[in-house]
Amino acid sequence: MNNTSSVRLSGRQAMWLVVTTILATTLIFLPAWVAAEAKQDAWLSVLLSMVVGVVTAWLVSTLGRRFPDLTIVQYGERILGRVLGKVVGLVYAAFFLHINTVIVREFGELLLTGFMPETPLVVFIGTIIVVAAYGAWAGPEVLARVNDFILPVILFLLGVSLFLLVNQANLAALLPLAEEPAGIVRGALASAVFFSEVIILAMLIPSLNLRSEAARAGVLGVLVAGFSLMAVTVFATMVFGGERVANLTFPYLALTRIVSVRGVVERVEFLALGIWVLGGFVKISVFYYAAALASSQWLGLREYRSTVVPIGLAIGFLSVIQFENIDQISSFLTTAALFAYLPVTLGLPALLLILATLRGLKGGSGTAPGPRGADKEVSP
Amino acid sequence: MTRFRRSIVLAGLVLTLLLLGTSCWNAVELDRRALVMGVGIDKAKEEGKIALTVQIVKPGQLPTPRRAPGPGPPVWVVTSTGYTVFDAVRNFVLQSGRKLFWAHMVVIVISEEVAREGLAPVLDFFDRDAEPRRLSKVIIAKGIAAKEIMKGQHELETIPAAAIRDLVEGFTSVSTAVSVNLNEFLKRMSAGGVEPVAARIEVVAAEEREKAEEKALQSGDDGGMAEDPRLKAPPRFRVTGAAVFKGDRLAGWLNRPETRGYLWTQGKVVSGIVVLKCPQNEKETIGIELIRSEGEIKPRVQEGRVVAEVKVKAEAHVGDVLCPLDLTKPETLRLLEKRMNTVIENEVRAAFRKAQEGLRADIFGVGAALHRSSPGQWKKLKDRWDEVFPEVQVEIKADAKIRRVNLVLKPAQPK
C-alpha cells in the first residue's frame, strides 16, 4: 500500500483472507469431529493437521512464484499440456464449486437447526448465494476490504465468547495428555481437509501486489486460523469434556449457549450467529470467486463475471440435492473428503511442482481473464 | 455486465416476493408464545407414558410499573402426557393454543420414580432441541410428584420456577446442597470414572400441615381448621442434600453432612457454617464461617489396591462463640483448627462410606482422576471400575485455617 490506488491485494490482506476462509465456518463444528477420534487430545490433532495446511500453502506459493501471473488452472495447462491440463483445470473448477456446495449447505443447516427451525433450508441457501454472488462479482479486492472489517470482528467475538467461558472451563479435562497417538492422527486427518482450504491462494496469487508474500500469507494464515481453532477445541473440551464434545453437532454454538457469568451475562449465542454469517459470507464468496474464475479460465472466457450467475445456480442446486441430511455432510467431510479433496489440494499441486521443476517451466502471463477485470479504476 | 445486473435485480425481485409471500416462518409475536419457566416430569398413569407439567407465564398478570398485577397467580400450570417428552411437549398445544417457548426455562424437576428408571431418555429432548438451555437446573423431587412442585408458590418471587432456581443456587451459603445444571449432569453422565449428582427438593409445608392437623384434632376444634391460613397456603419446598446417580439412574440420596463431605472433595464448598464444640464445655458450641476451600483427589495404585488421597484445605472466620473463650491466644485458634479438621474428615469419610458401601457410585470422580494421572492403570481398571470403587482405600488430609475472629476478641460475659 504505497499510494492511493493500489488495485491489488497486499500480503496482509491475502493472509487475512486465508484466515477467514479456514476459520469462519470450521470453528463451529470442527471440535466435535476431531474429538470423536481423539477425545480430550483433540487440540493436539488440530495442531498436527496444521502441517497439512502449511505444506499446501508452501506448494501453492512455490508454484505461484514460478507462475506469478497465472492461476493453477492456467499453469496446470502450461505444465501438463493442453489435454491433461484441461482435465486438471476441470478438476479445480469442480473442486471449488463442490466444496462451496458443502459449505453453503452447512451454512444453512446451522441456521436452521440452531436459530430458525421452521424456515425452509432453501431460503438460507438462496439468500446467501445471492449475497455471495454480489461479493464474488465485486472481486477479491473488495472481498479483502470487507474482510478487513470482518476478520477482526470474528476474532473479537471469538475471544469474548471464550473469555466468558473461563469460569466453566476445567483444565483437568485435557488430561491425560496424548493418551492414544493413533486417535490423534485420525483426528488430524479428519480436520486436514479444512486446513487444505488454503488452496484458494492458488487462485488469488495473480491478484497479489507482491507475489513473494504469498508463502508468508499462506503459512501465517494457516497458523492463525489453526491456533484459533485449537483455542475453540481446547475450550470445548474443557467445558464439555472430551466424550461429550464428540456428541454435539455444533460444539461452538453449544459453547456460546452455555455462557453464564454470575447469571448476568447469558444468552450470547448471537456471537456465534455473527461469526457464522459474517465469516460464512467471506468464505462462500471467496470459494465462489475461485469457482467462477477457474471455470471461466477453463472455458477461455475473457471475464470471470460472466460465469458468476451459472455458478451460483449450480451451487444452490447441488447444495440442496447433494445431501439428504446433516450427518451425510459430516461423514462426507471427515471421511470421503479425505480421498476426494486432499489429492486435489495436496497431491496435484505437488505433482505440478515436481513436473514444473523437472521441465524447468517458469513465468509467463496468461491471456485468459485475470482478476483485474474486477477493478473499476476511474482515475489515478 | 448489464445482463448480470439484470440477473441480480431479478434475483432480488424473486427473493423479495418469496419473502413477502411466505415470510415469517419463524416469526412469532411475543403474545403468541407461551413462555415456559419450569418443567416437572412424572410418570403418567397410563403405562409407558410420561407426564410433563409446565409453568407458563401469564404476562398479563405480571406486575408492571404502569399497571397493578391482575388477579390470580402469574403462572399457569398445565400437564400433558405423551410417549416421549417431545410428544408430550407437542400435546401442550392442544391445551394452550400457543406454542411453548422453552428458551427461558430455568428448572427441570424430575420425580424420584422417573429418576430411578433412568434420565437419559427424559433429558434428551432438553439436550437436543435448540430452545431449552443446558443451564437449566436438574432437580430430583424426593417423595413428591414433580407436578406438585410445579404447582407450588413462593411468597417472595412472582414466578415459582425462578424461586426454585434461586433455592438451588442458594446452596453456596450453606454448602449442604448441590447445584447441577443440565450440562454438568450430562457431562458427568457420559464421562467415564465419575457419576452425576443432582439437587434434591422436598416439601416442608406438608409436614407442617400434618402438625397443624394433629393439633387441631387434639384440641377438638375442627371448625376453625378450614380458616387456618397456613392450611390453605401452598406447599413450601426445601432444597437440601443431593441425589446420587449411577449412570443415568437414581441410586440414592446424600444427607446434609454427606453432601458437604462430597463438596469438600470437589473443592466446591464456597461458604457455610461448621459447628464445633467448645473446648471447656462440650455442650456449648462455636460457629465457624467458611470463606474458601480447596479439594483434591489424588488416586494411586498401591499393591494392587487403589488408594485415593483426598486433600482438603479450608479457610474460615469465627462466626459466633457461645462459650467464654479467649481467642487472643494462638493455641485456642490452633485447637479450633484441629477440631475443624476432624469435622471435615468425618464429613468426607461419611460421604465416601455412603457412596462406596450404600450406593456404589463414584460421584467423586476417583476413576476420572486416576484416568488423568495414570492412564495406563485406568485402562486396566475401567471395565470393572464398579467393583473396584467400593474397595478404594481413602486417605483424608484436612488442613483448616482460621484467618480472623471478626470484631470481638472475647465474647461479652455477664459478671
Add this chain to the structure above:
Amino acid sequence: MKLLQASNLYLNLAFGLTSNLKNAISRYPVPDELHFLPGEKDPVVLSQDLDVNVQRLQAVLGNSSDLVVRRFTVGPGSVGIRCALAFIDGMVERESIRTSLLNPLIIETQKTGFTKGLNRQNAFDRIWNTAVLIGEIKEDRTLQDVLRTLLAGNTSLLVDGSDRAISANTKGFEVRPVGEPMIETVVRGPREGFTEAIRVNTALLRRRLQDPNLRLERFQVGRRTQTGVTIAYLQGVANPKVVEEVRRRVRRIDIDGALESSYIEELINDTPHSIFATVGRTERPDTLVAKLLEGRVGIFVDGTPFVLTVPHLFIEELQSPEDYYTNPIYSSLIRLIRLVAFFTAVFLPSFWVAVTTFHPEFFPTPFLLTIAAGREGVSFPTAVEALLMGLIFEGLREAGIRLPRPVGQAISIVGALIIGTAAVDAGLVTAPMVIVVAAAGIATFLMPTIDVGFVTTLLRLPTLFLGATLGLYGILLVGVVIMVHLASLRSFGVPYLSPLAPLSVPETKDVLVRTPLWSRPLRPRVIGYKEPRRQKDNTLPHPPRKVGNRRGEKTGRDGSP
C-alpha cells in the same frame, strides 16, 4: 441457459418502459457546443459603428428594462468621440461607475492634453490607457463577450469607430454578509461561514491560507446560468492526478444551469447509483482549509455557501470540525458515540423487531417478561408497529423542518404528546417500540452531516424488512451487502472505506479516535501522499526542561522563585 433466456425475456418486458423513454429522450438533438447567443453558432464580431453595436445589444437582450445604456461624448464638441457605457442595473456598483468611469471620461477628458489629436482611430487606445480608472479591465471583441461582461455585472464601454469594447469590473450586487454557519455549528471554533458570493468565499479561504501554492482555477458551468466554478488546491500537496481528474470532470459538465453545488456533485460523482456521498461538502472556511492541507481539492460554486471537497471518504461523514477544537480524548469519545449512533440509527428498529419476534431467547428473562407484559393486548404485529412509528417520526421531522419556525415547535410538542403517551395508552404500539424508534431518531440527529443522516434513514427500511422476514440473519445479510457496497466504492481513486478497508493501522489515528496533533506528524497517506510531512517530529509540548543545578531548580526559566 433456458432459465437465463426466460429471465431476460421478463426483464425486457419490465425494462421495456425505460428503454422507450430513453429513445424518446434521444430524439431531441444535443447542440454540438455551447452557444451563448441563441441562433448564432459563430462569434459575432463587433461593428465599428457604435449605434449598430448598441442596437444589437438591446435587441439581443430584448430591450430588457434593467439594461442601462449611457451615451456620451469624449472630448470637446465637434471632435468628440461618441461612446456608450452599458451595464445591468442592480449588478454594478454605481459609485465606481460614477467616479471611475463617467467622471474621468466626461470631465477629465475635456482637458486639452487628452483631446489633442484625438480621432476615431486612436480613441479606443487613449481611453484604455488614460481614461478608465478601474483596476480590472479587459478587451471584448465579440458581441458574446460583451454580453458576458454585462451579465456578470461588469460595465462595457463601447467606443465609436472601434470594433472593440472595454470591459470594466464594476461588480457590485447585494451580497449576504458573512454569517455564522447554519448546519455545521460548533461550540468552540470560528463563527464565519461561506456566503453565496464566490469571490467572498475564495477570499475567506485565502485569508486563512496565505500560501503562494494555493491554486484557484476558474471554470464556467451552465449554458444559461454561466455559474462560476472554482477549484482550489495546494500545489505540491494535492495529488496532481486527482486535480486533473477534477478539471476533466468539471469540464465535462454540460447542463443549462447549476444552482447549487449539489448540481456539480451529482455530475462529477464516482458513484452515481449509490446513496453514499463520495463528494464532501462544507460551509466552513476552516474545514475547507483543513481539507486542503490534507491534500484534498475544493470546488467552489457561485451562488451557494456549500463548497465541495474531494476525495471524500466515508469516515469524513462521521467527523465534525468540533472534533479538532476540543480535547482529543473527549472528541475520541464523541466519535465512538457517533459510530455507535450510526449503527443504532440503521439497525436498532430492525434489531428490536428481529429479536422480539424471532429470537426472544436473547433477552434476559426478567426483561423479556416485562416486554411480554406490555405486548399483551397490542393489536399490530411488531414489524408493522415499527414501520408505523418510523413513518410518524419521519413525518414529524420533515414537518418540523419545512414549517415556519413557530409552527414547527408546536408540531414537535403535538408529536411528542401523541406518540409518547396516547399511542401507548390506546394500545396501538408498545412503549418499548416508542423508545426504540425515538432512540434511532435521536441517533440520526447525532450524525454530523445531513447526508449520512439521510443514509441512515434510507437504510432503515430494507433492514427492517429483512429483520422482519429473516430475523438477525436477515439483518446480518443487509449489513454484509452494505459492507460490500461500501468497499467497492471509490472517491476519485481512493477506496471509500480507507483507511479502515484496506486497513492501514497508522492512518487510523484520526478515524475512530482523534489523537493529539503532536502525535500525527504526517498527512493521511491515502490523500496527500506527495508531501506527507506536516510538522517536525517530537512536537509534544512540555514545560521547560530544568537544569541540573540547584539554582536552576529554584528559579526555573520563568525566573519566578
